[in-house]
Amino acid sequence: MSYRLTPAGGLVRGSPGARVGLMASPSSGTVPWPHTPLPVVAAPMAGGPSTPELAAAVSNAGGLGLLAAGYRTGSDMAEQVRATRELTGGPFGVNVFVPAVERDEGRLFAQRTAIEAYVDLLQATATRLGVELPQPNWEDTDGWDEKIEALVTDPVAVVSFTFGRPPHRVVDRLHRVGTCVAVTVTCTQEADAAEAVGADALVVQGVEAGGHRGTHDVLMTPNVLSHPELLRNLRGRRAALVAAGGIVGPSDVRRARKLGAVAAQAGTAYLLTPEAGTSPVHRQALTERALEASVTRAFSGRPARGLRNRFVEEFDAYAPAVYPAVDQLTKPLRARAAQLGDVGGVSLWAGAGWRTIEAAPAAQVTAHLAGPRG
């Protein structure tokens, strides 16, 4: 059994179609993208903004809320799932980071050397802020095993993955508990890889996206195609397409649907909602509108889009493509800067269209994005 996308964007059961060659080892069936009254998804925003309150509010408003498991322990994530379930009876999902622990000795040596050089650069800032830079944890999987176990034990409607594709066996296990598996992709090659492990949906992330780019290989130059360009290139795939990147108004959602997406995923649009856990300093920068957006590896080692502040100016040119080691290093610096209310020292993720967002309840943002019904 499989599902494919109709030209109108609906999901119909059907044959796997032209790309069947990639499904040489089919999963235990597929699980369709959940039907929701509105084609709007609350993007997972790890590091604070995504909360059970935000996810539940979006699901209650007729969209699909997503929790962000990234940077959390498995039990933290499980607790957030329970909290969300108490706030909504609607479907919701969880986003999980795919870890990539480096086993190649040559690449690991290069990474350690690059990290040492970056530590030297960051040291002055650490000293000024009175914080200690941690030793990188090279075995960090962001709690992968615990999270997968928890999501199989207490299933949610959708599990989306970022920074890579899950192994085929993980997709199978999620399918068996009725979970729709989505993979964030930024180009055709990643879409091929995601379909090959049995992904039911592709979150098609364009260059407009705020926060981290989902690029699978940390070393690759991040893709610069917009989500409409990518949707055109990916049209007709077996997997359902969810548009992501710069979705801030109803015309964005409408265009994505016309290009074949079942739904559009908005993150930035929710950053100023009261339900979001966006930090005061982040809210301030988004409201002041004094900075310009850029992509940088400075904060985490992975390319991510946010407002270009002092930290980006100082470190962008020197940040190595080593994740999550760079994230571990800068975490105490960012935490201290946030405490001090220093807009220049924290990450200020923002997608295209961020200048147009307003502070409003998540239900209102969801209704606005969906546009007039009918």
Added chain:
Amino acid sequence: MSYRLTPAGGLVRGSPGARVGLMASPSSGTVPWPHTPLPVVAAPMAGGPSTPELAAAVSNAGGLGLLAAGYRTGSDMAEQVRATRELTGGPFGVNVFVPAVERDEGRLFAQRTAIEAYVDLLQATATRLGVELPQPNWEDTDGWDEKIEALVTDPVAVVSFTFGRPPHRVVDRLHRVGTCVAVTVTCTQEADAAEAVGADALVVQGVEAGGHRGTHDVLMTPNVLSHPELLRNLRGRRAALVAAGGIVGPSDVRRARKLGAVAAQAGTAYLLTPEAGTSPVHRQALTERALEASVTRAFSGRPARGLRNRFVEEFDAYAPAVYPAVDQLTKPLRARAAQLGDVGGVSLWAGAGWRTIEAAPAAQVTAHLAGPRG
């Protein structure tokens, strides 16, 4: 004397306005962007596509043709200027790369080390193709001094710069011979820097742009804002704004003008014209439309947008941000691949909208871009 942009996009003489603080050391006057019947500029496309025939055809059609001095000697460039002048009586310009010879011993050591590692990676391809990888020339300025002398001796209407800003004294010398000085910028900071040296115009290059991004600092992560976003951020500047990136149709030109640009610069749109020097293998890839675009440092060390072929797949993740050393290294590989007609082994620059371009004379493309008159 200075010029500023009217809301309708026209140039009027006026006070330097709000950004006067940046002009603490004013140039010897300013030179306005040349008036042409059509607000269309043929982008400089170094490495082959730009020719005297293309520049002259665009100028004769009512636009502004630009020659690409990049990768040429000063005398080659001067010869192209003379050849263009024989083909058109209209205004035209020349684009020059701003060199950045590294003098910091620490950074130079890091660059040499990174280049050695890249040489190791490229060696197998070089062996297969039967070519020898050259020793990098660390003092390469791309003929900067000769080019500036030639452009002062035999002036053109516009000299635009890419990869940085020229020194103030060079801007002065060009102003004295009546040349309008334009600087390619990709963000607000670069625009500030360009205005500070007295640039008359800013070529505002968005993420849609094919070929090299004009990012001033080779180490910086390339900007991801579209040219409309950048135009909004730069509106009201003293310098005239020229939109660049993904200009392939009349609606792109119209939008840019509405956002305050005096003209829009199109490159990709001219790649298939008979006047362009686009290589057969490049034309083939653009016509087949089988590949997807991406940005990579693999070919030159600087980020550039083109079709993602085998070379990009193999080398993108490992290419160091060292320019022009990487360009020097890959040049014989690309030349040999082009001889062999190997689409996988050459750079295939292409901006957004490249799938829509057609083979037509440059005059026809220019008229199409300008749209219906009036």
